[in-house]
Amino acid sequence: MVRILMVDDEPRVLDGVRRNLASHFSIEVALSGAEGLAILERNRHSTDPFAVVISDMMMPQMNGAQFLGKAHQVAPDAVLMILSGQADLPSTIAAVNDSNLFRFIAKPCSPHGLRSAIDDALRQYQLVHAERELLQKTLAGSVDVLSQLLSLGNPDAYSRTTRTSRLVDTAARSLHLSHVWELRAAAKLSQIGLVAIPPDVVDRVETGANPTPEEIAMYATHPQVAHDLLIRIPRMERVARWIAQQNSDGSHPAENDEEGFCIDVLAVATKFVAARQQAEEPTATARRLTGTCRHRPDVVQTVLHAATSAGHSDEIRELTVRDLRLGMVFQHDVLATSGVVLVRKGDTVTEAVKIRLANFAATVGVNEPIRVAEGTPAGAA
Incomplete structure (x- = not known):
């Protein structure tokens, strides 16, 4: 269930939110900005982070704008919203500018209205994550290609x-x-x-x-x-x-x-x-x-x-170039019959490495058998 953090200094408000929305979301609450930051800090590296953070604006010690500004630093992926019945314009502007505020919700707000706003925030959260995942996969693929080209050259x-x-x-x-x-x-x-x-x-x-x-x-x-x-x-x-x-x-x-x-x-x-x-x-x-x-x-x-x-090392096997599989780890330097080093000990079998070895095997020749293991060799560094 999607996790929501709600921060408000009025316990009755928090009780009402949990009572009305607990069947739809996993709601956690805090009575102050400091308590909310402590919760976010404890969950900084969680595999199930908070998707949405909602805060009251007018709170003692730390108002909503200040809290969300700090919350954005601790949980930059969370979508942030203000739920408040009173707020001055400078504080609202600060919340928008300093914490990438997604929406300002005025009190009183019906359970249906609040749920609708959270649903919109979740769609924003999912959109941002989908775009980031696509970008990271594209860049990761490009990095792998560049890395494998280095293995050839x-x-x-x-x-x-x-x-x-x-x-x-x-x-x-x-x-x-x-x-x-x-x-x-x-x-x-x-x-x-x-x-x-x-x-x-x-x-x-x-x-x-x-x-x-x-x-x-x-x-x-x-x-x-x-x-x-x-x-x-x-x-x-x-x-x-x-x-x-x-x-x-x-x-x-x-x-x-x-x-x-x-x-x-x-x-x-x-x-x-x-x-x-x-x-x-x-x-x-x-x-x-x-x-x-x-x-x-x-x-x-x-x-x-x-x-x-020590790392992990599976049973050592001796194979020909043709029998190498992706992910295997070379247990010694692989040489061409001319003495040229083709692959170093500890390297992994990649598509580029397989092509390089296959081409040398078909022309110059490669010293076989080649000793490999399925896992990461000991002393890889």
């Missing part, structure tokens, strides 16, 4: 992308971040700027094999290259910004700075993967990042846990 960069994505995905779930799809997109595209840098330069820098200062400077540009490519795509502006900051030493974001958290998670994950390229153990990486950088210690520890967790 630069298997090493794609391997780092895969490892970064696994760390970010695990950390985002553990930290209960809300911008998960954008963070996943940032992880998948974090290395795309490397297509502009010669692979041998990338290898020397990432393995510490005596790169020149010019090569180090060239490598350092890849996050900005990715930003400049992605910033042109509508709705990817935030993803582009996060990627541009992946090499930062952290800004120690505050508890309520979720975007800062996301940037920190991406930056820490990419540093763990880069350190692993130079054979640094994850625990040593964590000590270094905690001691010399401004990354949040809880973010570092969460990524460390993701990097060192």
Whole structure:
């Protein structure tokens, strides 16, 4: 049943709303703006969030406009309405401008009228969510295509992308971040700027094999290259910004700075993967990042846990290129018979990878059998 939060300092009003509408909606009530915010905060990461928030205007300590302005920050997806018998014009304007107010309902309001207004709010809620879901699926599909193209052009960069994505995905779930799809997109595209840098330069820098200062400077540009490519795509502006900051030493974001958290998670994950390229153990990486950088210690520890967790690994199988299935994980580097690395250990079988291997198998040749597992390998980072 759809969840509605009703805030009013008059208990009889709340009792009347529950009595008349409880059979249609799941009604929760609060006697003040502060109590309403506490309820929304407890439900911030709920899988069954409040769809509609209704507030009285004239309440002590915090009026309806002030409450809904704060409520919009905590529950940005909820549709907000005012139900009030008295309100001055400036407060009403503030409610509309500061909290994206959907409707102002005048008291007294009949149960039928209130239910009709809530039904309209729910249609708005469903419309916004449907558009967002379509947008996110479209963007997610585009991100996957770009990521798979990277696997064809630069298997090493794609391997780092895969490892970064696994760390970010695990950390985002553990930290209960809300911008998960954008963070996943940032992880998948974090290395795309490397297509502009010669692979041998990338290898020397990432393995510490005596790169020149010019090569180090060239490598350092890849996050900005990715930003400049992605910033042109509508709705990817935030993803582009996060990627541009992946090499930062952290800004120690505050508890309520979720975007800062996301940037920190991406930056820490990419540093763990880069350190692993130079054979640094994850625990040593964590000590270094905690001691010399401004990354949040809880973010570092969460990524460390993701990097060192055993993960899941199904029975190892040895297959030919023809028998590979989507989602399988390579347990070793896959080489062409000429010695060229086609896929790195830890990468996942995708459509693009299957096509690449099939084409090499039909021409140059691929070293078979190929060892794979159905699940995520241990030590993926």
